[in-house]
Amino acid sequence: MRAIRHTLRIALATAVLSIPAVASAQPAPLPSWNQNAVKEAILAFVEATTREGSPGFVPRAERIAVFDNDGTLWVEQPMYVQLAFALDRVKALAPQHPEWKSKPPFSAVLAGDLKALAASGEKGIVELVMATHAGMSTEEFAKIVTAWLDGSRHPRFQRPYTEVVYQPMLELLAYLRQKGFKTYIVSGGGIDFMRPFTEKVYGVPPEQVVGSSIETQYEISNGKPVLMRLPKIAFIDDKAGKPVGIERFIGRRPLLAFGNSDGDQQMLEWTAAGRGSRLMGLVHHTDEKREYAYDRSSDFGRLDKALDEALAKGWLVVDMKRDWKKVFAFEP
């Protein structure tokens, strides 16, 4: 509550002075955000933390901004993109694994029986991931991911997944970088599934991507060093794992954090507990027409406890329908 109150206070104090000054120098930031209190809170926070002489000024080196990926930067419905990848890989690899026809959870995937797949639970999903994400070198895996992203389409929008990304969030990433922030992705998704596209799509280089990972092993193969991907989980960057991942990879507490689900709750709490003013944001999926509407009972990207905490503590809740002028760049 204090953080947002502080933010709004600064907004009132600085809006008249600083925002027009910026607008005259370059195009107004965040054009796909509607002009309302949410957009103003973001602009005011960034101005207050980056304008020299401001009481809330934060040195450039400490301007760390972290973003969840699934549901925060790109679409996570009707299922996580990485799960769609795993299912497609099972189908592609099935001819080499005749035993999969009668072996759950593979049999469920091959029969297109998503209900049976769901019944296989987390154990089943982990089995699918290991069968499709391990057993090759890191370089081979990156090529497989890139080829799949190039060749597949989102079932509803009929666009490559890398186009089904939120235009307002791309603008926020770019605006923050322009203001000296270092933008990171901190996702429950696989780090090696994201790195092949994050630089091109989000402007986030591989070294600023934090995610879940499996073990790799250094080997010499035909006289050449390779890192082989092993079917063993190394780190799960979700829920209470997100602050752990942030501390391990970045070693600084974020100044700004954006998520959209209960998987981001601890990351936002960890951010909020830092000294001075911090910005914690949630993307609330409220727009069935342009995207999807879901929260407390969704299988993917459930937003329940984190929404309660956000409302109680005055974190920024972005209402997609109300706050975004445009959701995707490809909209008419």
Next chain:
Amino acid sequence: MRAIRHTLRIALATAVLSIPAVASAQPAPLPSWNQNAVKEAILAFVEATTREGSPGFVPRAERIAVFDNDGTLWVEQPMYVQLAFALDRVKALAPQHPEWKSKPPFSAVLAGDLKALAASGEKGIVELVMATHAGMSTEEFAKIVTAWLDGSRHPRFQRPYTEVVYQPMLELLAYLRQKGFKTYIVSGGGIDFMRPFTEKVYGVPPEQVVGSSIETQYEISNGKPVLMRLPKIAFIDDKAGKPVGIERFIGRRPLLAFGNSDGDQQMLEWTAAGRGSRLMGLVHHTDEKREYAYDRSSDFGRLDKALDEALAKGWLVVDMKRDWKKVFAFEP
């Protein structure tokens, strides 16, 4: 061999053209390096990879340079600095652990019996590390490290450890950054032991430090989120672990890598296996008078197999005595 031959060829081609041009614009780089083939190879490599239009030009985003810490950037004799820290912490904590007086390896430390300590082997060292590095929050640990670094002195040089750093390597780090390289530390040492000082001492920010780590756990303590340090190893960033750490934290292959021991061998191999020209370097400790002379039989920073590979493959071997005009900034 190819890499160094390529480097030297470029050196001949570019030395006359490009180095004087740089020299006229700003102070000549690497002033504490003697003017010889080693210095020239470094300058030529950096020029060839960073000068626009050069056939070996590498885009700024891909200019990743990785440095080992112990024995490459700061002194690792008569023992690793972090081991000196652990021994001092055992002594400081002993009053709260009366049982340590008779319990190896703690009893060996308290009796000052380094021979008995060595006999406790890796298991003993891990026990010491866990007793001194775990059981507190990440913030508390950073404060303990900072206070210790401020208060302790290197036994021979009688300076804070953060001053017993190699001046020529500081110059190399600064020169690389000036040329658009992102400089990383990739060390077997503890990531949380290094981060409190690397920015100030080396100009390397916390998010560019890769190292060994123990597990941490997110907890709410007195209503405040903390990351508690657990007595369990998470990752050993040494030997074959270094390429693994590089891939996990950075996700790009280095263009340049510097180490000084067998612990760096795989990191240099991984770097060398990249496309195009790469620079692999070893600091060879040959100067008993100004620093220390050790290699194939040293307990700390043993350099044996990596030296053979470097000599066989034509990697750059920096002879401290021959190549460095000055070792420490505090030298007369």
